[in-house]
Amino acid sequence: MRKPTCFIPFPQPLYPARFVKRSNRFILYCTLNHTGETVRVHMGDPGRLKELLHSGTIIYLSFHDSHSRKTNWSAVLVEDPHTHELVSLQTTLPNKLIDRSLKANELEEFENWSYIQREFTKGSSRFDFLLGQSNEKLAVEVKSVTLQYDGVGYFPDAVTDRGRKHVHELAQIAKEDGWHASILFVCQRRDISKVKVADWIDPAFAKALGRAYENGVKIQARSCEITLEGMYLSHPIPVEVEK
Structure with missing residues (x-):
């Protein structure tokens, strides 16, 4: 039996941001590090994540230039504010x-x-x-x-x-x-x-x-x-x- 080597890359570049607030299970607001702009973000993980989503927590976003989406940004990773480990927010x-x-x-x-x-x-x-x-x-x-x-x-x-x-x-x-x-x-x-x-x-x-x-x-x-x-x-x- 071979050692598993399965790897799935993220399809888009990731942009670091800071978590601001969560308005509902599927929508976050985050401030982009490179522009200072606060953007509306789709959140695929409907879990509570209260231990991760603190004000100012580092979160990594992907950008989607699509007119069919209600939001152009998606949450991909979050850095655990206590351990600094990366945590995937991609439920699929x-x-x-x-x-x-x-x-x-x-x-x-x-x-x-x-x-x-x-x-x-x-x-x-x-x-x-x-x-x-x-x-x-x-x-x-x-x-x-x-x-x-x-x-x-x-x-x-x-x-x-x-x-x-x-x-x-x-x-x-x-x-x-x-x-x-x-x-x-x-x-x-x-x-x-x-x-x-x-x-x-x-x-x-x-x-x-x-x-x-x-x-x-x-x-x-x-x-x-x-x-x-x-x-x-x-x-x-x-x-x-x-x-």
């Missing part, structure tokens, strides 16, 4: 990294499984990946982790009814003949050595994950390396689940 990047790595058979967690498709519907939910092995199938759901305390990554950083529903349905899938299920946490920062459930934020999700684990759902995690050029998928890290 983890799935892209996993997609490429699965197609190249670079993930030891799934080395005996073949890639079938990305995004498939089973029951009333859509899941990220479908893998196959002989007459068996594996449903894989990817979750992004940005919340970190003392080297431990926590998920979720806000109550997630959708995430809880996914976990519940994966537990049901794992009980079916010929089916398996897996949750893969992808840490969008390099300073996380293990992942735990943020049960003080969403106790219902924590309980659902514990039940899923008992029902045979595989729960795994991967670290990432973040640079100003892009994002690398890195090594496996442990997940602690309370039964």
Whole structure:
């Protein structure tokens, strides 16, 4: 099994700015370092991110000259004001990294499984990946982790009814003949050595994950390396689940 080398570059140059305020889940206001102008910014990560988005925090933006967009700027990275680590704000990047790595058979967690498709519907939910092995199938759901305390990554950083529903349905899938299920946490920062459930934020999700684990759902995690050029998928890290 080769060491994963999957890298996804950021398609546009990044511009450093300072965070001013967040008007709603998807809109920020930031002051550009090179012009001093305060601009309206699209925020792809709807999480709370209260530990990251402080007034004056360094944030890296990309510019999009498009008339079809409501904002010309997008938030790409933020520098943790406490640790100065870069944290990705691109919620689609983890799935892209996993997609490429699965197609190249670079993930030891799934080395005996073949890639079938990305995004498939089973029951009333859509899941990220479908893998196959002989007459068996594996449903894989990817979750992004940005919340970190003392080297431990926590998920979720806000109550997630959708995430809880996914976990519940994966537990049901794992009980079916010929089916398996897996949750893969992808840490969008390099300073996380293990992942735990943020049960003080969403106790219902924590309980659902514990039940899923008992029902045979595989729960795994991967670290990432973040640079100003892009994002690398890195090594496996442990997940602690309370039964």
